[in-house]
Amino acid sequence: MINMKTVLVDIQGLKKYFPVHAGFLSERRSEVKAVDGVSLSILKGETLGLVGESGCGKSTLGRLIMRLEEPTAGQIFFEGENIFAYSGRALKEYRKKVQIIFQDPYSSLNPRRSAGSTIGEPLLVHKTTNGRNREEAVWRIMDLVGLTREQAGRYPHEFSGGQRQRIGIARAVVLAPQLIIADEPVSALDVSIQAQILNLLKDLQKEFELTYLFITHDLSVVRHMSDRIAVMYFGRIVELAKNEELYNNPLHPYTRALLSAVPNTDPGKKRQRIILRGELPNPVNPPGGCPFHPRCSFRMDICDKAEPKLNDRGEGHFAACHMEDKKKGTGYFIE
Amino acid sequence: MGRILEIKNLSTHFETEHGVIKAVDDVEIVVDGGDTLGIVGESGCGKTVLALSIMRLVPSPPGRIVSGSIVFNGVDLLRLDNAEMRKVRGKDISMIFQEPMTSLNPVLRIGDQIAEAITLHQGLAASEAMNSAIETLHLVGMPSPETVVRSYPHQLSGGMRQRAMIAMAVSCKPRLMLADEPTTALDVTIQAQIIDLMNRLKEDVGTSIILITHDLGVIAEAAQYVAVMYTGGIVEYSSAENLFSAPLHPYTVGLMESIPKMSASRGQNVYLKVIPGGVPPLYNLPEGCSFQDRCSHVMKICRVEEPLLKEKNPGHKVHCWLYD
Numbered sequence: 236m237i238n239m240k241t242v243l244v245d246i247q248g249l250k251k252y253f254p255v256h257a258g259f260l261s262e263r264r265s266e267v268k269a270v271d272g273v274s275l276s277i278l279k280g281e282t283l284g285l286v287g288e289s290g291c292g293k294s295t296l297g298r299l300i301m302r303l304e305e306p307t308a309g310q311i312f313f314e315g316e317n318i319f320a321y322s323g324r325a326l327k328e329y330r331k332k333v334q335i336i337f338q339d340p341y342s343s344l345n346p347r348r349s350a351g352s353t354i355g356e357p358l359l360v361h362k363t364t365n366g367r368n369r370e371e372a373v374w375r376i377m378d379l380v381g382l383t384r385e386q387a388g389r390y391p392h393e394f395s396g397g398q399r400q401r402i403g404i405a406r407a408v409v410l411a412p413q414l415i416i417a418d419e420p421v422s423a424l425d426v427s428i429q430a431q432i433l434n435l436l437k438d439l440q441k442e443f444e445l446t447y448l449f450i451t452h453d454l455s456v457v458r459h460m461s462d463r464i465a466v467m468y469f470g471r472i473v474e475l476a477k478n479e480e481l482y483n484n485p486l487h488p489y490t491r492a493l494l495s496a497v498p499n500t501d502p503g504k505k506r507q508r509i510i511l512r513g514e515l516p517n518p519v520n521p522p523g524g525c526p527f528h529p530r531c532s533f534r535m536d537i538c539d540k541a542e543p544k545l546n547d548r549g550e551g552h553f554a555a556c557h558m559e560d561k562k563k564g565t566g567y568f569i570e
Numbered sequence: 571m572g573r574i575l576e577i578k579n580l581s582t583h584f585e586t587e588h589g590v591i592k593a594v595d596d597v598e599i600v601v602d603g604g605d606t607l608g609i610v611g612e613s614g615c616g617k618t619v620l621a622l623s624i625m626r627l628v629p630s631p632p633g634r635i636v637s638g639s640i641v642f643n644g645v646d647l648l649r650l651d652n653a654e655m656r657k658v659r660g661k662d663i664s665m666i667f668q669e670p671m672t673s674l675n676p677v678l679r680i681g682d683q684i685a686e687a688i689t690l691h692q693g694l695a696a697s698e699a700m701n702s703a704i705e706t707l708h709l710v711g712m713p714s715p716e717t718v719v720r721s722y723p724h725q726l727s728g729g730m731r732q733r734a735m736i737a738m739a740v741s742c743k744p745r746l747m748l749a750d751e752p753t754t755a756l757d758v759t760i761q762a763q764i765i766d767l768m769n770r771l772k773e774d775v776g777t778s779i780i781l782i783t784h785d786l787g788v789i790a791e792a793a794q795y796v797a798v799m800y801t802g803g804i805v806e807y808s809s810a811e812n813l814f815s816a817p818l819h820p821y822t823v824g825l826m827e828s829i830p831k832m833s834a835s836r837g838q839n840v841y842l843k844v845i846p847g848g849v850p851p852l853y854n855l856p857e858g859c860s861f862q863d864r865c866s867h868v869m870k871i872c873r874v875e876e877p878l879l880k881e882k883n884p885g886h887k888v889h890c891w892l893y894d
Binding site: 288289395396397398425426427428429430431433434437452454455456458459460482492493494495496497498499500508510511513514515 | 612613713727728729730757758759760761762763765766784785786787788790791814824825826828829830831832840841842843844845846848849
């Protein structure tokens with residue numbers, strides 16, 4: 236049961252605003268609210284899928300957990316400790332426990348470094364092994380991710396896209412971290428290679444008892460990989476549920492539209508398509524109330540006035556929607 | 571409606587330092603009026619070069635169409651001179667490119683870019699052409715087209731840029747539209763809008779479409795016929811219905827199995843079936859069938875001789891010794 240599992244990462248009221256200048260001579264400044272009030276926990280040993288369209292803030296959230304960005308407000312607790320209070324040695328220790336796999340296997344590897352040197356670098360930085368042991372540790376990881384020892388001396392341009400992603404994955408797991416942020420790890424790969432990498436990620440999860448935050452825009456990939464799924468829209472989590480529950484019983488109109496928009500390859504199984512009008516709102520000038528209301532076909536009077544809360548709809552299924560509140564008499568519809 | 575396009579024995583080769591690369595190798599396809607033919611394959615399979623060959627836009631050197639015929643509307647495009655070909659491009663055959671950001675001119679207004687083809691091919695005056703551009707933007711569902719014609723590409727979002735590209739492609743009501751990964755750079759909800767738009771335009775304008783993509787889902791939503799490409803050649807050709815209900819080639823079967831399904835149950839112990847290995851480099855293809863090293867049904871003959879693309883069931887062709 237989910238409740239029995241321990242919480243590894245606890246995110247509370249997290250916000251990250253980036254300043255933008257209105258014009259290059261203008262004094263007037265405004266802000267892009269990339270992450271706007273996210274509260275979420277990641278449980279030990281689970282794969283939490285984070286889905287959303289480009290610009291919804293999912294990568295920024297990943298980078299905040301990595302502590303590659305400092306938040307505007309809010310906290311992240313890792314095993315009960317506030318990661319933004321870390322500095323010096325404590326921060327370095329934290330970096331050993333949390334690693335990232337990037338989307339683009341071409342630009343995320345140093346072209347002047349051999350595969351072996353790239354994979355061994357984290358060991359060198361954290362001084363966990365020395366000389367001979369380091370070489371063996373690198374070989375063992377290369378073996379685990381499906382590369383051969385002979386390839387340790389080769390450079391990125393000598394590898395295919397799938398193999399490069401294996402190098403990136405080896406670099407992420409070599410320190411045996413607890414949490415891996417996988418930021419679109421298969422989006423740049425061909426279909427047949429994508430399946431190989433997804434299987435590898437599952438193998439490694441068992442081997443190292445890893446926890447994954449799996450960030451993607453691909454709803455069939457996240458369906459295949461995740462235990463729970465969080466749907467992000469415009470810097471906020473709009474729905475969170477167990478995988479099966481989310482796909483069988485999506486509550487938020489955005490989640491429903493997203494699921495229905497995925498092209499289907501099952502012949503003879505044509506679904507009713509919900510085609511959303513319009514596009515993501517302008518992040519510098521966001522709509523008031525619920526950020527989804529301009530595209531929503533169920534909007535009510537309250538939707539452009541008040542923002543709905545991410546309320547529990549039972550059995551760990553959360554959705555931020557006034558419609559659900561109205562049905563259940565919660566949120567702004569409390570008698 | 572009759573036959574729009576008939577390609578026979580088309581081969582396009584590239585001279586490289588590794589030797590000759592057969593990017594398109596002896597390809598045959600037909601497109602009838604009002605149909606959408608999907609061409610599906612992974613990167614490097616030759617699907618984009620096939621489209622560029624039809625437009626006669628293969629960069630030369632190093633590329634060259636070495637043999638074959640591309641009969642469009644009864645005329646072999648490969649026999650036209652450059653001036654004649656220019657009259658075909660953008661008027662009778664148009665193309666939608668994958669990257670709407672890099673394929674629009676950043677220093678020209680959207681309206682001018684759409685009107686250019688209209689003035690060129692229909693001989694309209696500038697103001698009439700601009701009105702026609704606004705009309706076309708209406709047709710592709712662009713919000714407030716009167717403002718958009720005066721905008722520059724960077725002022726539009728990805729989905730709107732792709733609509734502008736499509737407007738440019740349909741502005742002269744072409745008989746055939748080549749769409750090269752038209753939705754790959756877009757989010758799913760925008761992708762659904764664009765697929766919907768292309769299906770609608772096909773009905774309204776009567777244009778045939780060749781839809782190039784790596785996404786079998788997009789093919790299933792939009793195409794009536796499908797050609798599956800692998801290392802420059804077509805390995806399977808059939809109606810979309812038959813391809814998805816009864817795929818024949820081990821590569822097609824493998825591709826379909828390796829896609830995570832939305833409906834299937836999952837969990838940490840459910841693994842995807844995979845096609846082992848990767849696509850062999852085109853300059854170093856093995857003797858015989860190029861899929862042999864990844865194929866679970868490989869036989870002796872596969873390593874010796876290349877199979878032919880043969881009709882297995884009516885209208886369903888496959889390039890595989892298994893069915894011989």
